[in-house]
Amino acid sequence: MSAAAARRRLSRRRAWRLAFRYLAAVALTVVFLFPIYWLFSISLKTPDEIFASPPAWYPASIQFDNFKVLFKDGDATTVWNSLFIAGTSTALAMFLGTLCAYSLARFKTGGDNLAIWIISQRMIPPIVVVFPLFLLYVWLGWVDTYHGLILLYTAFNLPYVIWMMRGYIEDIPIELEESALVDGCTRWQVLVKVVFPMARTGLFATAVFTFVFAWNDFIFALVMTRSEVTTYPVQVTHYFGGQSNFWAKIAAMSVLGAAPVFVAVAFLQRYLVRGISMGAVKG
Amino acid sequence: MSTLANDSGSRMNRFADRNFKYLVIAPAVLILLLFGIFPLVYTLLVSFQNINMMETDTSFSGLLQYRQLFSDIRLWESLGHTLLIVAIALPIELIAGLMMALLFLDRMPGRQIFVALLVLPTMIAPIVAGATWRLLFDNRFGPINQVLGWITGEPQAILWTIRPEYVYPAIFIAEVWQWTPFMFLILLAAMSNVDTSLTEAAEIDGASRLRIFFKIMLPAIWSVMTIALLIRGLDLFRIFDVIWALTQGGPGTKTETISIYAYIQGFRQFETSYTAAMAFLVIFLLTIAVMFALKRMEFVR
Numbered sequence: 142m143s144a145a146a147a148r149r150r151l152s153r154r155r156a157w158r159l160a161f162r163y164l165a166a167v168a169l170t171v172v173f174l175f176p177i178y179w180l181f182s183i184s185l186k187t188p189d190e191i192f193a194s195p196p197a198w199y200p201a202s203i204q205f206d207n208f209k210v211l212f213k214d215g216d217a218t219t220v221w222n223s224l225f226i227a228g229t230s231t232a233l234a235m236f237l238g239t240l241c242a243y244s245l246a247r248f249k250t251g252g253d254n255l256a257i258w259i260i261s262q263r264m265i266p267p268i269v270v271v272f273p274l275f276l277l278y279v280w281l282g283w284v285d286t287y288h289g290l291i292l293l294y295t296a297f298n299l300p301y302v303i304w305m306m307r308g309y310i311e312d313i314p315i316e317l318e319e320s321a322l323v324d325g326c327t328r329w330q331v332l333v334k335v336v337f338p339m340a341r342t343g344l345f346a347t348a349v350f351t352f353v354f355a356w357n358d359f360i361f362a363l364v365m366t367r368s369e370v371t372t373y374p375v376q377v378t379h380y381f382g383g384q385s386n387f388w389a390k391i392a393a394m395s396v397l398g399a400a401p402v403f404v405a406v407a408f409l410q411r412y413l414v415r416g417i418s419m420g421a422v423k424g
Numbered sequence: 425m426s427t428l429a430n431d432s433g434s435r436m437n438r439f440a441d442r443n444f445k446y447l448v449i450a451p452a453v454l455i456l457l458l459f460g461i462f463p464l465v466y467t468l469l470v471s472f473q474n475i476n477m478m479e480t481d482t483s484f485s486g487l488l489q490y491r492q493l494f495s496d497i498r499l500w501e502s503l504g505h506t507l508l509i510v511a512i513a514l515p516i517e518l519i520a521g522l523m524m525a526l527l528f529l530d531r532m533p534g535r536q537i538f539v540a541l542l543v544l545p546t547m548i549a550p551i552v553a554g555a556t557w558r559l560l561f562d563n564r565f566g567p568i569n570q571v572l573g574w575i576t577g578e579p580q581a582i583l584w585t586i587r588p589e590y591v592y593p594a595i596f597i598a599e600v601w602q603w604t605p606f607m608f609l610i611l612l613a614a615m616s617n618v619d620t621s622l623t624e625a626a627e628i629d630g631a632s633r634l635r636i637f638f639k640i641m642l643p644a645i646w647s648v649m650t651i652a653l654l655i656r657g658l659d660l661f662r663i664f665d666v667i668w669a670l671t672q673g674g675p676g677t678k679t680e681t682i683s684i685y686a687y688i689q690g691f692r693q694f695e696t697s698y699t700a701a702m703a704f705l706v707i708f709l710l711t712i713a714v715m716f717a718l719k720r721m722e723f724v725r
Contacts, residue, residue: 165527166538173542176601179567180556196567241452248445255453262460264714266662268683269703272690273463273470296459299452328444357549359665360683364691374551378669381555388559395552402547410540414613417546417606421651422613 180399183392184208191388207393216390219376220397226287226372227355230294235348237295238302239310243336245303246310247318256307260419263300267360275364285367293365294355301354301419302347308420309343310336346412349405356402373398464707471701477694489701498677499702502685508592509681510660513599517656518649520600521607526637528608529615539609546605554669557598561585561670585670591679598666603659607652614648615641658713682706 182200183191184207190197211217241259244250274293275284283289317339321331337344359374366375377394380387406413414422471489474481493499524542528535545553560566561584569580584594618641626636642649664683667673673680673688680688686706690699 159532162527162530162532166532169524169527170538170541173545173601173605176553176556176560177544177548179560180552183559192565194564195570196565198567237452237455240448244445244449250445250449259453259456261714262456264658264710265460266658266683266706266710268662268664268686269467269706270459270463272686272699272703273466274459275691276466276470276696277462292455293459296455299456303452332448353547357552359549359551359668360687364687374549374665377551377555381558381669388565391555392559395555398552399548402549403544406540406543406547410536413543414609418610418613418648418652419655422610422617422648 177399180392180395183388184396186389188389207389208397211390211393211397216376216394217397219371219373219394222287222370223356223372223374223398224401226290226294226370227352229287230291230298230355231348231352233291233295234298234302234351235344238299239306239337239340239344240332241299242303242306243310243332246307247315256304259300260304261300263304267297271361271364278365284365285369287370290362290365290370290372293361294358297358297361298351298354302351305347305350305416305420306340306343308415309340309347312343313339342412346409346416349409349412350416353402353405356398467700467703470697471704473697475696476698485697489697490705492698493701493705498680499682499685501677502680502682505679506661506663506681506683509595509599509663510657513596513603513660514653514657516596516600517604517607518653520604521611521652524604524608525611525615528612539612543605543609545602546609548602550602550665551669553598553602554666557594557601557666558585558669561594586675588675588678591671591675594670595667595679598670599660599663602666603656606656610648610652611645614645618644654713654716658710661710661713 185200185203185205186197187200187204187206190200245256278284278289281289313336317335318331321335326334357374358372359378362372362375363378366372373394377391377398380391380394409416472484472486474483474485474488528539560568563569563581563583568584569582572580572582582590584590622640623636626640631639662683663681664687667679667681667684671679673684686699686702689695689702
């Protein structure tokens with residue numbers, strides 16, 4: 142009898158614990174998501190609702206005027222700029238980086254020193270490199286050009302791609318490549334027919350992260366763009382200061398920038414940990 | 425590096441086409457050399473000259489700029505602000521991240537959804553996060569003062585991004601909000617990889633939860649935690665976007681970090697040589713930290 146009672150007590154305690162954990166989880170989620178909710182809600186509010194005191198906690202009706210203005214005035218082209226620049230630089234960095242990673246992973250080219258030098262490039266603060274690069278870009282006439290920014294993001298993301306893809310390629314059993322070679326494949330065929338397909342989840346996850354890094358960057362774009370190839374993060378800051386009637390634009394532009402990232406996160410779930418920890422946790 | 429890797433490396437080497445391995449590595453390394461080495465060399469060169477908005481004196485001027493660094497109070501203050509932000513935000517993010525990871529460690533229905541939602545702040549652009557908090561902190565139309573008013577019972581109109589005593593809390597709140605989920609996600613994954621038979625055995629032996637955490641969990645996740653701290657520490661050291669959105673370094677120079685000060689010197693004051701010297705100081709300071717970071721990373725791989 143006492144054993145049954147003890148078990149009952151234990152299961153009651155478990156139930157309480159679970160209830161507490163749910164409560165804490167919901168509270169945390171509310172706290173962490175509220176700022177994002179607020180951003181989205183402002184983007185849907187009318188000016189009267191945005192500048193209500195006390196604040197309106199939700200928009201009375203869903204209307205997209207704040208977004209329409211961005212598209213009408215042409216401000217939304219900065220999102221296309223971001224998309225084009227981040228997309229192209231991601232493709233470039235993925236292609237060049239994966240080739241390099243393959244060489245590092247399979248041939249130990251340059252030994253560990255080269256690999257360490259490459260990842261150390263990632264650790265240098267952008268502000269340190271952006272200044273001399275700006276002077277170089279002025280000299281080359283690359284300031285405010287698409288190719289200038291694309292190349293910059295490619296270089297900036299290469300260490301990450303190489304580092305991550307080296308890890309993913311090392312996870313592939315080498316025997317497959319060896320047998321493909323024995324069967325008469327050239328090295329390039331091995332790459333295209335064996336390595337790329339085998340590493341496709343790693344390729345995909347790394348590409349999405351690379352894209353997000355370029356998409357989210359502010360400081361390089363701030364320095365290297367003027368008016369032609371402004372990216373959306375720079376455009377957001379153009380609405381700062383001065384009058385607060387730009388709030389709707391700040392929010393709407395931010396939402397345009399954040400929404401694609403949220404879609405990316407939804408696709409990434411399984412690879413998030415490995416991606417953000419730079420491979421430290423295989424998760 | 426394990427013997428297995430060396431072994432397979434040499435096996436591959438037997439039929440390795442030497443041209444192939446250098447061919448595929450060359451483009452990436454060339455780009456990295458251009459964008460990695462060039463800035464360093466050029467910065468070093470310029471830092472020994474005297475170039476600014478007024479004059480373009482490319483003759484060797486010795487340690488002129490570096491001597492100036494030592495008497496520049498604004499520089500050391502900005503370095504102090506940067507270190508203050510690292511020293512306060514990093515432990516908060518770590519401890520909050522650990523607590524959240526512990527909360528979600530045991531299975532619970534819907535855990536994946538919570539985790540997926542909690543990670544969102546980390547993935548949005550820091551400048552967007554800063555902009556969002558700027559709207560939240562607004563003294564009249566922001567919800568934060570409103571909620572504080574409810575709690576305190578009287579209307580609040582705190583000028584979060586303007587009053588000296590509130591700017592740092594504002595920055596910390598925004599920064600901790602955005603990056604605690606980063607710590608949480610990594611630590612949760614590390615903890616999930618810990619062998620549960622160890623913790624269960626300790627539990628049966630009657631060890632307290634606290635004891636289990638400090639004696640089993642913490643040592644098991646130590647190396648991953650170190651890496652997470654180093655990634656975040658280096659990120660915090662270069663903090664720019666959030667502060668740019670919230671205060672632009674103000675009021676005055678109260679929240680100016682090393683990145684913001686360097687930006688202002690380089691792109692607003694056009695003190696080319698001086699900024700170059702400053703950049704080298706930062707590189708010098710960080711090289712030590714980075715070397716340490718990479719040792720740890722290599723250790724884990």
